[in-house]
Amino acid sequence: MANPRTPLGLFGTDDLIDPDDLAIRDTVRKHVDEKIRPHLADWYESGEIPARDLARELGTLGVLGMHLEGYGCAGTTATAYGLACMELEAGDSGLRSLVSVQGSLAMFAIWKHGSEEQKQEWLPRMAAGDAIGCFGLTEPDFGSNPAGMRTRAVRDGDDWVLDGAKMWITNGSVADVAVVWARVDDPADDKVRGFVVPTDTPGFSAPVIKKKMSLRASVTSELVLEGVRLPSSAVLPEATGLSGPLSCLNEARYGIVFGALGAARDCLETAIAYTREREIFDKPLAGYQLTQAKLADMTLELGKGMLLALHLGKLKDAGTLAPEQVSLGKLNNVREAIAIARECRTLLGAAGITLEYPIMRHANNLESVLTYEGTSEVHQLVIGQALTGESAFR
Structure with missing residues (x-):
């Protein structure tokens, strides 16, 4: 049995995990603890990270697109990928965001919806961390309602011309390729389509968003598209309508x-x-009843969240995981994680607000995690619709 002072050790969750998946988890944990954790407070304080070096490092570790098959990807189980995300975010949410956006959004979009040429061109380099990707769906005025997007793609001969803006884009200003979603401006085909956009294409720019209090150890940008001309081969051929980008969001969630x-x-x-x-x-602060009550309650919520995550991992590995089940996990686990972070801060008193300890950094980061990839309210409505058969989104 694991050390009883380890919160998840009390639940014995390691006994529920395949040994190969545990080995992957332990490898990622060791790498984060030894190579990345020592720098996180400084990166958070400065608001800058060595994104390209990190991407290559994480590519060598094998976590970029690790749950995808072929094209240089490891093809691990979904559970192993989830466990890797846990270890990355135990370091910092920004670190996990870099990996999620690379693998579950940009790479997954190309892997799932792209042409063979697009896959061959981008996926091996992205898996190695030699190329960084970003995912352009959210817009300045349309976050939870992607159907209202204003970015437009217009046919001009055999080419497409894109105009619009995207907001809150992780990896945007360091990306080599952007998967951009736009509404096709054609009366005969007013659908959302995805485009693979090399970021050195004329008319594409990605200003960095610097004034933020959360996810400071992460690159966040705006994407601006002004007459970005692309060949017809830039279209993701297997994605038509919002089901394309939403399938990618489900991977990231x-x-x-x-x-x-x-x-x-x-x-x-x-x-x-x-x-x-x-x-x-x-006497030690741990020896007081109020302290132990707080620790016990937080351990209970952490363990329940872990059991839920592992169950969803098994469903995903079996190919039966439904989007509303992902919403259950995202809603519960992020909500409980931010509550745990805030409660832990109280146990450290004034020390809890310093960067000497990771708690306030995690709490600030989780404020972003709470609202990105679907706010709590959006996930409540997804669950409500699954329960009642009625959509309350409008």
Whole structure:
């Protein structure tokens, strides 16, 4: 049995995981702890990360598009990918975001909906971290309602010309390729289509968003498309309508189900260690009933979230995972993770707001995780529709 002072050890969740998946998890955990964690506070404070070096490092580790088959991807189980996301986010949500956007959004879009030529051109380089991708769906005025997008793609001979803007795009200003979703401006085909856009295409720019209090160890950008001319081969041939980008979002949301638990676990383990060492009125803070009640309640929620994540992982590996089930996981695990982070902060007192400890950094990051890839309200409505058969989105 795992160390009983380890929150998830009390649940014995390792016994539910395939040994090969555990080995992948442990490899990612060791790499994050030894190679990346020592730099995270500095990156967060400065608001800058060595994104290209990190991408190559993570490519060598094998986590970029790790759950995809072929084209240089490892083809792991969905559970292994989820566990890797957990370890990455135990480091920082920005680190997991880089991997999620690369693998579950940009790479998955090309892998699932792209042509063979697009796959051969981009996926091997992206899996190795030699090329970075981003995913352009959200717009300045249309986040939770992607159907209202204003980015347009217009036919001009054999080419397409794109105009519009996207907002809150992870990896945007360091990307080599952007998967951009646009409404086809054609009365005969007013559908959303995906385009593979090399970022050195004239008319494409990606201003960095710097003034942010969350996900500071992550690159966040706006995408601006002004007369971006693309050949017909840039279209993702297998994606027509919003089902294309939404299928990609479902992949990323699945990673968040596990990832948010990594941030929560890191907060809780930090709080346990701190309360055992911190003395208050001549005895450890951990020796007080109120402290133990908080730790017990947080451990319970973390463990329940982990059991849910592992169950969803098994469903995904079996090919039976439904979008509303991903919503259950995203809604519950992010909501509980941010509650755990806030409660852990109280146990550290004033020390909890410093970058000497990871708790406030995780709490700030989870504010973004709470609202991206579908707000809590959106996931409540997805679940509500599954339960009632009635859509309450309008």
